[in-house]
Every structure is written in structure tokens, then in C-alpha cells.
Amino acid sequence: MPELPEVEVVRAGLAPAAIGSLITAVTVWDERALTRHASGAADFVARLEGRTFAGAERRGKFLWLPLASGEDALIAHLGMSGQMLLRTPDAPAERHERIRIDVEHAHHGELAIVFADQRTFGSLAVDDLVADGPSRIPTQVVHIARDPIDPFFDDRAFVLAVRRRNSAIKRILLDQQVISGVGNIYADESLWAARIHPETAGRTLSAQAVARLLAEIRTVLAKALAEGGTSFDAQYVNVNGQAGYFAHSLNAYGRGGQPCPRCGGLIRREAFMNRSSHYCPRCQRRR
DNA sequence: CTAAGGCCCTGAGGGC
DNA sequence: TGCCCTCAGGGCCTTA
Incomplete structure (x- = not known):
């Protein structure tokens, strides 16, 4: 049950591999993993391929990877059973693999970022970033309060x-x-x-x-x-x-x-x- | 605005 | 061995 500590562990684990990585291919095995992406799988893929991840952020249980030279980010919510896994390109599919993002990193080489989710309450999306005080957050996170380890928590x-x-x-x-x-x-x-x-x-x-x-x-x-x-x-x-x-x-x-x-x-x-x-x-x- | 309840989903595990 | 039932719960939605 991913809550703040679990999502933060995932964010921190993803950061070194994702930041600076070029997205070479995106495969959506199961559209139910895109319930937060209203415009469908083809649009999701088109908005990611050829882009580069520029960061790894989190608020509460939402995490997102801002995309370079843009105003958008890949956002993820793990729901109850979602997992973000780092795999080698030739790794066999995970049992509940829903989406695979193949990337290429200058130092780490080719990697796959795999979203797996047994109970399908989690999902990914590409979402626009909007200003929120000193930072920028996805539109889907605007209504989420700051979390208690956020320095700006009131x-x-x-x-x-x-x-x-x-x-x-x-x-x-x-x-x-x-x-x-x-x-x-x-x-x-x-x-x-x-x-x-x-x-x-x-x-x-x-x-x-x-x-x-x-x-x-x-x-x-x-x-x-x-x-x-x-x-x-x-x-x-x-x-x-x-x-x-x-x-x-x-x-x-x-x-x-x-x-x-x-x-x-x-x-x-x-x-x-x-x-x-x-x-x-x-x-x-x-x- | 607050409050309260329901629904989405899959697989593990228990009872018989 | 196999079938049926219950349970796990985050976020969103509806209704009052």
C-alpha cells in the first residue's frame, strides 16, 4: 500500500536513472493504466517519445517526472498495488506489466521503466505543469494538499x-x-x-x-x-x-x-x- | 462549504 | 481438488 514513504522511495530510486534519459519507445499493454490520461494511449505515447526526463518530484502519493523543454510531466499514482520498476531492456515482462517506457541514459545505457499494477487502481498520464508558488505541479495535483514533510506545509x-x-x-x-x-x-x-x-x-x-x-x-x-x-x-x-x-x-x-x-x-x-x-x-x- | 457512503479492481487465502 | 466468499484500500464521485 504505497503511501508517502513508499512513493518517496520509488521517486528517489527512479531519479538517477530517469533524469537525463531520452524516451525511445513507449508501449501501453493495458489502457486501464491510463485512466488519468483522458486523451488515450496513442496521445500518451506521442507526448512522450523523443522527449527527455528532467526531474523526479513528489507530493503526497503522486509522483511525476517533468519533461525537458516543455510545460508537462509524466505523472504516476500507484494506487494500491502499482509498481515502478527499473529493468534491463531484455528483461521479460512483469506479471502485471501495464506500460513499458524504454529509455536511453548517457551513463546507464538502455533501461526500461516498467509500470506494473495488480489491482489497476494506479495509473500514469502526461499532464501539464502549472505554477504553484515557488514550484510547478501537474494540474491533477493542484487540489492535493502539501504533505507533512514538505517545507512549505502550513x-x-x-x-x-x-x-x-x-x-x-x-x-x-x-x-x-x-x-x-x-x-x-x-x-x-x-x-x-x-x-x-x-x-x-x-x-x-x-x-x-x-x-x-x-x-x-x-x-x-x-x-x-x-x-x-x-x-x-x-x-x-x-x-x-x-x-x-x-x-x-x-x-x-x-x-x-x-x-x-x-x-x-x-x-x-x-x-x-x-x-x-x-x-x-x-x-x-x-x- | 462539510459530511457520508459507494465504487472501481484483482488475486490471495479461508472455509467447506 | 475446486468453488465461493471475503478482504485489501486510494482517489474520485454522488448525494444530502
């Missing part, structure tokens, strides 16, 4: 936004228009660390509690990033196909029925927004 505005809402704090954390990059795993982990029950209404939290939660979010994300992200079911891997290690460090997520590492109470798992919440009913008291 802590004060976040605290106000949370305290204005009556929704459950977990739902607020999953709203990419309030704070981006946090998904189900890191929402549960951050709430556990801050000792906040996931159903607590945002408006009932003190400014101090929200600030503490934000600090815990940053701590959890940084630790996960340092460990290469969370790999649960072999869906998330880095550009070389390797798993991350953070699954071993989880305190709440996926640990329903097991003792809370902090107080020994049993972690509860319950349905929430068509997914699951994991929390300790003993040290994350409902208010």
Missing part, C-alpha cells in the same frame, strides 16, 4: 482545518485535501503514537493535541522512509523489486488481537470507511 492551517471539522480524525487524516501522503497504515500508526482514538471528532481535539499528532505523523513517516517503507503483501516494492522493512516496526496496523506494545491491552480491529482501523482501546481512549 502547520497552523492544518491545526485549524482539523479543529473546524466534525469528522472522525482518521477520516480527516485520509483526506488528501487537508494533508497528503497519509494512508490507512500511517494514519493508524500516527494515531496510536499520539494516543488518539480514530473516531475522535476533529473539532473536539485541542490545538495542542493536533500539533502533537502532526509531530507523530512526521516521526512515523520519517522512520518508515528510513526503513524503505512498509511491504505487506509483496505489492509494494522499490524500483529494484525489493521490499521495505517497516512492517516489522508497526505498533497497531495489522496487529488486531495482539498486545499493544505500550500498555499490553489488546489491539482492536474494526471496520472503518470500507477498510480497517487498528487501535488500542486502552491507551487510545474515546473522548
Whole structure:
């Protein structure tokens, strides 16, 4: 489940190979991988072939590779199971390969950037870049809030936004228009660390509690990033196909029925927004 | 504007 | 062995 740390690992892995690479060929095996590209596969290919990647950027769970001498970028969202893999040109097709981008790099030679995706919630697109303060972002990312490791993230505005809402704090954390990059795993982990029950209404939290939660979010994300992200079911891997290690460090997520590492109470798992919440009913008291 | 719920999709795994 | 059911969940969409 790629959230901010996993997408950042992919972005950082892609950067050295992609930046400066000339796109020599693009193959779309499955058009469902282009749901974010409205004008179809032929247009997608035409807008990439012959171009050169000039960067590797990310906001929240979106990543994009700006194209040289242009106002556009290849954007990617991995959804639940999307992978961006670096392969040699002669490598056999991946099991769920959807799109292949053949490139040529001055130092690394010929490479293939492969987009594979089992559950097809992820997709690629070529999108125009627009100004956003000091930076430029794809039009499809304009509505996405800055993520908590973005230097321009506005802590004060976040605290106000949370305290204005009556929704459950977990739902607020999953709203990419309030704070981006946090998904189900890191929402549960951050709430556990801050000792906040996931159903607590945002408006009932003190400014101090929200600030503490934000600090815990940053701590959890940084630790996960340092460990290469969370790999649960072999869906998330880095550009070389390797798993991350953070699954071993989880305190709440996926640990329903097991003792809370902090107080020994049993972690509860319950349905929430068509997914699951994991929390300790003993040290994350409902208010 | 906020809030709440549903849908898209595939493969793994459990039960019988 | 095989069939059926449930589950995983990010982003977007609809409805109130």
C-alpha cells in the first residue's frame, strides 16, 4: 500500500536513472493504466517519445517526472498495488506489466521503466505543469494538499482545518485535501503514537493535541522512509523489486488481537470507511 | 462549504 | 481438488 514513504522511495530510486534519459519507445499493454490520461494511449505515447526526463518530484502519493523543454510531466499514482520498476531492456515482462517506457541514459545505457499494477487502481498520464508558488505541479495535483514533510506545509492551517471539522480524525487524516501522503497504515500508526482514538471528532481535539499528532505523523513517516517503507503483501516494492522493512516496526496496523506494545491491552480491529482501523482501546481512549 | 457512503479492481487465502 | 466468499484500500464521485 504505497503511501508517502513508499512513493518517496520509488521517486528517489527512479531519479538517477530517469533524469537525463531520452524516451525511445513507449508501449501501453493495458489502457486501464491510463485512466488519468483522458486523451488515450496513442496521445500518451506521442507526448512522450523523443522527449527527455528532467526531474523526479513528489507530493503526497503522486509522483511525476517533468519533461525537458516543455510545460508537462509524466505523472504516476500507484494506487494500491502499482509498481515502478527499473529493468534491463531484455528483461521479460512483469506479471502485471501495464506500460513499458524504454529509455536511453548517457551513463546507464538502455533501461526500461516498467509500470506494473495488480489491482489497476494506479495509473500514469502526461499532464501539464502549472505554477504553484515557488514550484510547478501537474494540474491533477493542484487540489492535493502539501504533505507533512514538505517545507512549505502550513502547520497552523492544518491545526485549524482539523479543529473546524466534525469528522472522525482518521477520516480527516485520509483526506488528501487537508494533508497528503497519509494512508490507512500511517494514519493508524500516527494515531496510536499520539494516543488518539480514530473516531475522535476533529473539532473536539485541542490545538495542542493536533500539533502533537502532526509531530507523530512526521516521526512515523520519517522512520518508515528510513526503513524503505512498509511491504505487506509483496505489492509494494522499490524500483529494484525489493521490499521495505517497516512492517516489522508497526505498533497497531495489522496487529488486531495482539498486545499493544505500550500498555499490553489488546489491539482492536474494526471496520472503518470500507477498510480497517487498528487501535488500542486502552491507551487510545474515546473522548 | 462539510459530511457520508459507494465504487472501481484483482488475486490471495479461508472455509467447506 | 475446486468453488465461493471475503478482504485489501486510494482517489474520485454522488448525494444530502
